[in-house]
Amino acid sequence: MKDFNSYLDESGEIGYVRNFAGSIVYVEGLPSVKPSEVVLFENGFFGEVNALNHNDAEILLFNSQQMPIGTRAVKINEQLTIPVGNEYLGKTINPLGKPFGLPFQIPTVFRYVNAEPLGIPFRHEVTEPLETGVSIVDMLVPIGRGQRQLILGDRKTGKTTFLKQTVVSQSKRGAICIYAAIGKKQSEIKEIEEYFKSVGILDNVIIVASRPEDASGLVYLTPYSAMAIAEHFRDAGKDVLIVLDDLFMHAKFCREIALLAKRFPGRNSYPVNIFYLHSKLLERAGNFLIKDKVTSITALPVIETSQGDITGYIQTNLISMTDGHVFFDSDLFSKGRRPAINPFLSVTRVGHQTQTKLKREISRELISFLTISEKLSSYTHFGAELNIATKQILEMRERIVVFMDQLQSDSIPSNIQIIIFLLIWTNIWTTKERDVQKKDSQKLVEAYEKNTEFKKTIDAMIDKAGSFNALIKDVRINRAKIIIF
Numbered sequence: 001m002k003d004f005n006s007y008l009d010e011s012g013e014i015g016y017v018r019n020f021a022g023s024i025v026y027v028e029g030l031p032s033v034k035p036s037e038v039v040l041f042e043n044g045f046f047g048e049v050n051a052l053n054h055n056d057a058e059i060l061l062f063n064s065q066q067m068p069i070g071t072r073a074v075k076i077n078e079q080l081t082i083p084v085g086n087e088y089l090g091k092t093i094n095p096l097g098k099p100f101g102l103p104f105q106i107p108t109v110f111r112y113v114n115a116e117p118l119g120i121p122f123r124h125e126v127t128e129p130l131e132t133g134v135s136i137v138d139m140l141v142p143i144g145r146g147q148r149q150l151i152l153g154d155r156k157t158g159k160t161t162f163l164k165q166t167v168v169s170q171s172k173r174g175a176i177c178i179y180a181a182i183g184k185k186q187s188e189i190k191e192i193e194e195y196f197k198s199v200g201i202l203d204n205v206i207i208v209a210s211r212p213e214d215a216s217g218l219v220y221l222t223p224y225s226a227m228a229i230a231e232h233f234r235d236a237g238k239d240v241l242i243v244l245d246d247l248f249m250h251a252k253f254c255r256e257i258a259l260l261a262k263r264f265p266g267r268n269s270y271p272v273n274i275f276y277l278h279s280k281l282l283e284r285a286g287n288f289l290i291k292d293k294v295t296s297i298t299a300l301p302v303i304e305t306s307q308g309d310i311t312g313y314i315q316t317n318l319i320s321m322t323d324g325h326v327f328f329d330s331d332l333f334s335k336g337r338r339p340a341i342n343p344f345l346s347v348t349r350v351g352h353q354t355q356t357k358l359k360r361e362i363s364r365e366l367i368s369f370l371t372i373s374e375k376l377s378s379y380t381h382f383g384a385e386l387n388i389a390t391k392q393i394l395e396m397r398e399r400i401v402v403f404m405d406q407l408q409s410d411s412i413p414s415n416i417q418i419i420i421f422l423l424i425w426t427n428i429w430t431t432k433e434r435d436v437q438k439k440d441s442q443k444l445v446e447a448y449e450k451n452t453e454f455k456k457t458i459d460a461m462i463d464k465a466g467s468f469n470a471l472i473k474d475v476r477i478n479r480a481k482i483i484i485f
Contacts, residue, residue, distance in 0.1 A: 004042050007074045015039070015073040018056055022260045023216040025067050028056040033075045036114060042072040047217065048080050050261065058261060062096060064215040079114065082225050083107040084232035089176075092193055092207040095218055095225040100189070100209060111228045113221065117283040124289045129354040130241070130298050133169035133411030134162060136404040139363055139421070140343040141326055142351035145239060146287025146296035149348065150318050152303045152310060153328025158339045159302055161408045162326070163243050164195055166300065169411050171201040175239045180226035181209040183219045183249040216260075219253045227284050230297045234288060239296050242285065246302035247278060251314045268313050279321045310345075324348035338405050343367060344374075361468040362418060366400075373397035395432070399424045402434050403441065412441070415462050416448045419482060422475045428483075444482075457481055 001007075008014060015029035025047060027039065033049055039059050040046045045067065051058040061067065082097040085107030092100040097107075126144040143149045151159050167177045181189050189209045196202040208226040210219045223244045230240045244250075251274055258271035266272035278301075285299035303318050308330055310319070319325055324347040333340035352360060373393050380386070386394070403420055406412070412420070420441050423429045431437050447454045461478065465471035475482065 001040060001046070001076065004040055004044075004072075004074060007040055007076050011075055011077065013075065015057070015075075017041075017067050017069050017071040017073065019069065020067050021262075023061045023064075023257065024050070024260045025059045025061055026053075026056045027059055027073045030057055030073065030075050033057050036079050038076050038078055038080050039073050040076055041067065043067075050257075060217040060220070060257065062215055062217045062221065064213070064218075079112055080221075081110040081112055082228055083109065084111045084229050085109050088206045088229065090203040090205065092189065092209055094214075095208060095210055095221040097225070109232070111232055113224045113228050115228060115231060115284070117280065118286075118288060122288050122290065124287045124294050126287045126296075126350050127354055128296075129351070129414070131169055131173070131414050132162070132166040133413070134165055134339060134406060135412055135417045135420075136339065136341050136343060137162075137326060138414055138417055139359075140367055141324070141341070141346045141348045142355055142359075142363070143298070143324075143348065144287075144350050144354035145298055146285070147324070147348075147350045148282050148285050148299040148301065148322040149351075150301055150303060150322040150325035151328070152305055152315060152318075152325055153340070154305050154308060154330040154333075157328040157330050157333045159328050160192075160245065162328075162339050162341075163245065163300060163302070164192070165406075165408060165411060167196070167205065167241065167243065168199055168201055170239075170241045171196075171204040175204075175241050176230075176233045177201075177205045178226050178230050178240065178242045179205060179207045180223050180242065180244050181207060182222045182244065182246060183210055183212050183214075183253065184245070186211055216253050216257050220250065220257060223247070223250060223281055227281060227297075231284065234295045234297050235290055237290070237293055237295055239298075241298045241300070244281075244299065244301040246304055247318060248302075248304045248314055251278075270313065274314070275317050275321070278318060282321055323350045337401070338407065343370065358462065358465055358468060358471060359414075359418070362421065365468060366421070369393075370397065370400070396424070398432075399429070399437065402437050405438075410442075410445075412445055413448055415458050416445055418462060418471075419458060419475070420444060422472060423479075423482070426472055426476055428475070428479055 013030050015027040017025055018028045019026040035049050037049045038046055045063045047059040047061040049057050050060040083106050087105050087107045091104060126146045128145040130143045130145045132138055153159050171177050193207055196205050206229060208222055210222045226242055230242045233240050251270060254274055254277060255270045263271060282299055285297040287296045301318060303315055305315060327342050327345040328340050329342035332342060376390055376393055403424060448458060461474050465474060
């Protein structure tokens with residue numbers, strides 16, 4: 001920005017702070033100011049026009065200091081922009097593009113924070129899968145590049161762990177990953193940064209963070225700034241993964257701003273335009289055709305539930321505007337399942353169309369089996385005597401559950417997920433010991449990632465398989481080539 005007097009000379013209008021309430025300031029004396037325009041104050045602070053009243057303009061500040069009554073203000077004839085560019089890779093910044101910690105070279109390219117979503121002519125069908133490296137998601141609730149997949153569940157049920165796994169998986173595949181930490185504690189932001197650094201992907205990640213003690217306007221701005229940066233890389237031809245963690249906190253700060261501005265409260269005291277605020281944000285994600293090249297922004301918005309209730313106001317809002325959701329079940333978490341994803345309450349509306357015919361067959365077979373075995377397992381609580389067939393089904397279910405349990409450090413490529421499942425499904429692996437099965441799975445993953453010939457063998461076997469039954473036959477015939485350890 002230029003200095004205060006330069007803008008004053010350009011506009012010829014000067015305003016004065018008449019009143020304030022938290023992050024909301026009321027300025028009179030700017031007759032031609034427009035909605036969403038930036039207003040600069042003589043003390044160097046600035047804000048965005050939030051609403052226009054009869055006698056004054058309502059300004060949303062991006063600083064937490066109080067604004068003295070009588071402070072002079074001037075409009076700058078521009079909407080809010082932030083710097084964007086490769087300089088931010090590997091860095092943690094605030095929603096205005098300023099660094100957390102040590103200073104560094106700020107980009108010289110700027111982009112509007114509240115840009116309009118691209119229209120239908122720029123949209124492209126979602127056709128490519130987004131591999132998370134988490135078996136239960138990739139096989140049962142697949143996500144496509146350009147999809148908006150909601151991640152929801154109670155606090156401390158493993159949502160952040162899953163998000164970190166997905167960021168690591170996508171970063172290793174060349175995607176630019178943007179993590180929007182909305183209203184997070186400083187320690188949580190540092191923990192996320194240190195984790196990405198420890199696994200060696202920080203140079204491919206940008207963290208846009210705000211803290212609870214920051215001004216409400218700054219926390220409100222966080223997901224929009226992160227999306228603006230994502231759009232910059234999208235237009236540069238890069239696939240982008242953006243994590244919005246979390247929009248429940250964002251909704252709380254939207255409510256705080258609306259109540260401070262004395263707006264009529266809607267349901268649960270949230271502003272009546274909360275659906276518009278979030279849907280406009282998520283509409284900016286998708287699969288796009290930019291300069292004859294297909295690029296994507298895949299959005300993973302996060303929402304917190306209370307006691308597993310997914311019928312809350314903000315939760316149902318976000319469910320209705322996304323392309324599916326992954327539900328983390330607190331009951332499964334308490335039973336030791338990691339990740340604690342409930343496949344029966346999770347939905348993907350777009351992901352299955354990105355799967356091959358073979359993977360869709362496997363997905364249908366697996367979900368059907370888990371549904372049946374889940375019902376059979378409920379009979380054991382009544383002390384019912386089980387026949388041999390039922391015992392075999394429950395043993396198979398247990399081995400599949402062990403296969404789908406993954407630590408944060410585990411990331412399993414899609415083709416190896418299929419092979420491990422088939423080794424269990426065909427009873428080639430019949431071990432009942434959890435540790436043995438996990439070690440054997442890890443050996444297969446390591447062989448696939450390090451042994452080029454083994455990788456070619458597995459990929460060729462899956463690529464040429466025309467059906468699920470044909471692949472089962474190939475696995476049985478080539479078991480000696482698969483189990484090379």
